[in-house]
Amino acid sequence: MKKSPWVLTLVLFLAAGLLTVAAKEKSKKNAKKKETPMEDKVVKTDAEWKKNLTPEQYEILRKKGTEKPFTGKYWKSHEKGTYVCAACGFKLFVSDDKFDSGCGWPSFSKPANDKAVASQVDSSFGMNRTEVMCPRCGGHLGHVFEDGPKPTGLRYCINSASIEFKTEDSSKK
Ligand code: FE
Secondary structure, eight states, rough: OOOOHHHHHHHHHHHHHHHHHHHHHHHHHHHHHOOOOOOOOOOHHHHHHHHHOOEEEEEETTOOOOOOOSSSSTTTOSSEEEEEEEOOOEEEEEEEEOOOOOSSOEEESSSSSSSSSSEEEEGGGGGOOEOOOOOOOTOOOEEEEEEOOTTTTTTEEGGGGGGGEHHHHOOOO
């Protein structure tokens, strides 16, 4: 007879433990969701990207290439509007944050919002740089450097081939 309350306690203890683990897993899942809010990632095969992009866009966006400075279509553009990913149309930058850096590539002091670009360390060519990518399709955009204007102090150095300009009217969809 003494045994049953003890067993009950054990069962309750185990149940409480399981519930705690389940709650932790749930909060982990929610935290993950917050980190990657993009439910609509664009995933394509290499062959599909090749078909959908110009050879230059493919080389830069998918193979992390770089266009020659002062050759792209946007390095000296001052029009008001939005810059979206040339591969998937995701909104990346706005013209208000574009500035003349003199480097020959379109330069922005910040992305359109805090989730507008993804980044990762790039140690290629013996350099230590931060690569910036489209968070939706993973396309290579360029790099971010810490020599930009105040207040961010950042320079998002972006390939013209990776972005597409939309005037203010056409971006209001
Ligand atoms: Fe994209």
